[in-house]
Amino acid sequence: MMDNSFYSEYWPQTTDLNQDSPFLHPQVPNINSFQLHNYPESFQGETASASRSHSEAEKRRRDRINAQLSTLRKLIPTSEKMDKAALLGSVVDHVKDLKGKTTEISKVLNTPTDIDEVTIEHLNEEENKGSASESKRKDNSVILKASFCCDDRPELFSELQRAIKSLKLTVAEADITSLGGRIKGIFLLCLSENSAKDVCMHSLKQSLRVVLCGIAISPSTSNYRIKSKRQRFFLPAQFS
Amino acid sequence: MMDNSFYSEYWPQTTDLNQDSPFLHPQVPNINSFQLHNYPESFQGETASASRSHSEAEKRRRDRINAQLSTLRKLIPTSEKMDKAALLGSVVDHVKDLKGKTTEISKVLNTPTDIDEVTIEHLNEEENKGSASESKRKDNSVILKASFCCDDRPELFSELQRAIKSLKLTVAEADITSLGGRIKGIFLLCLSENSAKDVCMHSLKQSLRVVLCGIAISPSTSNYRIKSKRQRFFLPAQFS
DNA sequence: GGGCACACGTGAGGC
DNA sequence: TGCCTCACGTGTGCC
Numbered sequence: 001m002m003d004n005s006f007y008s009e010y011w012p013q014t015t016d017l018n019q020d021s022p023f024l025h026p027q028v029p030n031i032n033s034f035q036l037h038n039y040p041e042s043f044q045g046e047t048a049s050a051s052r053s054h055s056e057a058e059k060r061r062r063d064r065i066n067a068q069l070s071t072l073r074k075l076i077p078t079s080e081k082m083d084k085a086a087l088l089g090s091v092v093d094h095v096k097d098l099k100g101k102t103t104e105i106s107k108v109l110n111t112p113t114d115i116d117e118v119t120i121e122h123l124n125e126e127e128n129k130g131s132a133s134e135s136k137r138k139d140n141s142v143i144l145k146a147s148f149c150c151d152d153r154p155e156l157f158s159e160l161q162r163a164i165k166s167l168k169l170t171v172a173e174a175d176i177t178s179l180g181g182r183i184k185g186i187f188l189l190c191l192s193e194n195s196a197k198d199v200c201m202h203s204l205k206q207s208l209r210v211v212l213c214g215i216a217i218s219p220s221t222s223n224y225r226i227k228s229k230r231q232r233f234f235l236p237a238q239f240s
Numbered sequence: 241m242m243d244n245s246f247y248s249e250y251w252p253q254t255t256d257l258n259q260d261s262p263f264l265h266p267q268v269p270n271i272n273s274f275q276l277h278n279y280p281e282s283f284q285g286e287t288a289s290a291s292r293s294h295s296e297a298e299k300r301r302r303d304r305i306n307a308q309l310s311t312l313r314k315l316i317p318t319s320e321k322m323d324k325a326a327l328l329g330s331v332v333d334h335v336k337d338l339k340g341k342t343t344e345i346s347k348v349l350n351t352p353t354d355i356d357e358v359t360i361e362h363l364n365e366e367e368n369k370g371s372a373s374e375s376k377r378k379d380n381s382v383i384l385k386a387s388f389c390c391d392d393r394p395e396l397f398s399e400l401q402r403a404i405k406s407l408k409l410t411v412a413e414a415d416i417t418s419l420g421g422r423i424k425g426i427f428l429l430c431l432s433e434n435s436a437k438d439v440c441m442h443s444l445k446q447s448l449r450v451v452l453c454g455i456a457i458s459p460s461t462s463n464y465r466i467k468s469k470r471q472r473f474f475l476p477a478q479f480s
Numbered sequence: 481g482g483g484c485a486c487a488c489g490t491g492a493g494g495c
Numbered sequence: 496t497g498c499c500t501c502a503c504g505t506g507t508g509c510c
Contacts, residue, residue: 050482051504051505053482053483054483054504054505054506055503055504055505057483057484057485058484058485058486058503058504058505059502059503059504061325061484061485061486062502062503064325065324065325065328066502068325068328068329068331068332069328071332072328072331072332072335075332075335075336075339076335083499083500083501084305084500084501085301085304085305085308085500088305088308088309088312089308091308091312091331091335092308092311092312092315094335095312095315095316095331095334095335095338096315097420098335098338098339098342099315099338100420101342101419101420102338102341102342104419104420105345105419179341179344179345180337180340180341180344290497291489291490293497293498294489294490294491294498295488295489295490297498297499297500298488298489298490298499298500298501299487299488299489301499301500301501302487302488306487323484323485323486324485324486325485
């Protein structure tokens, strides 16, 4: 229940608080400039200190908001000398635009998501209908389609190659995309004919799944993502 | 110089203004609820009406800002029940993240920019050093690298093909990317040997430039971008 | 009850 | 002048 005009008789208008806030927009006028905590003796009462802490807290809140606004202004080109509403408006446009572009790219590109996953698929299963043993007699070539999506890290490639080699599989085709610290891979894996006749399809797929899950969804002992903000990007490429 | 406590004796606290602002965050408390324009008779003076229009304008300003904040909240997942500063903070993160991803992609992909441009380059110029006539005797094959970047529109492809055909050029390779209503193309264009011996390289390049500029930097009679927000994306592909 | 987040009206500078 | 935008302190609801 205080009247500002009453305060302004007591508070010195000399010091400029705004100069202590480097994130403030230059447009900000130097108004109501006074040193906080510099209250007249007659206001050192209980309600006065409550009111002071309230206004100080409110100033901190305003400063937090304005600081974010200021960093947003740096991120958006030509947003200097826009007012707050216009700035936020172009932020909205920017976010929509960027979102549209990235989803547009994701549609046609093999783009990693935020969800860890591993899938295994038997590509030539349909043409080999019937029992497993029978199908092998018809066509001994085995092609597995495997995909994974997980956090990216430097050791991932060698781990993958070791895992694939250990299952006596060879890579026919690979499409690997690393983006924003995440990585997604799609592999076409072949089992040679003479190996294929000795192996149980079901347990091979099971083993592959176990091995890939161990690589992809492992408890993140490697905190690569935290250590390095550097992001890698690979075009769809051959992976020998 | 008015004391709120003084007003609050006069202003009815019954009607809820916040319910008229559908974009307000649900967290907003129903405070200072009163009907604007409902001033006591004693305040119908000149300064009172100025003050009223001021406070009304200020409310409109706040509403504009909060409306943008509200649409931002819809764009950012899990931003419900964040306060304003936190919301803006995650908007900052989001923008940085999206920007990083798109620039990362642009680095390896042939991504269109916002600037219209056409470039023509003579690829095998270096190996054919010397005068133009001499170079043709050494190697009659002519390869031009042409690129353009402009607003995308449906007719662009056929226009391009017609233009290239009219210059008796054939497309050896094409990398075309359409993204966010913009399109960028890079072409390797061949001139057959028997055509090459009749043609002046300089005027061919000039003609190609003129034709491409006519397509790319034409006064935008087609307002495709406004008519359709639909965006196309093409992977690097052959263009026969 | 203290802290927090919000909307509000106000004074002031800029155009 | 009048209107716009901003920072400010305050009243208030919620935890």
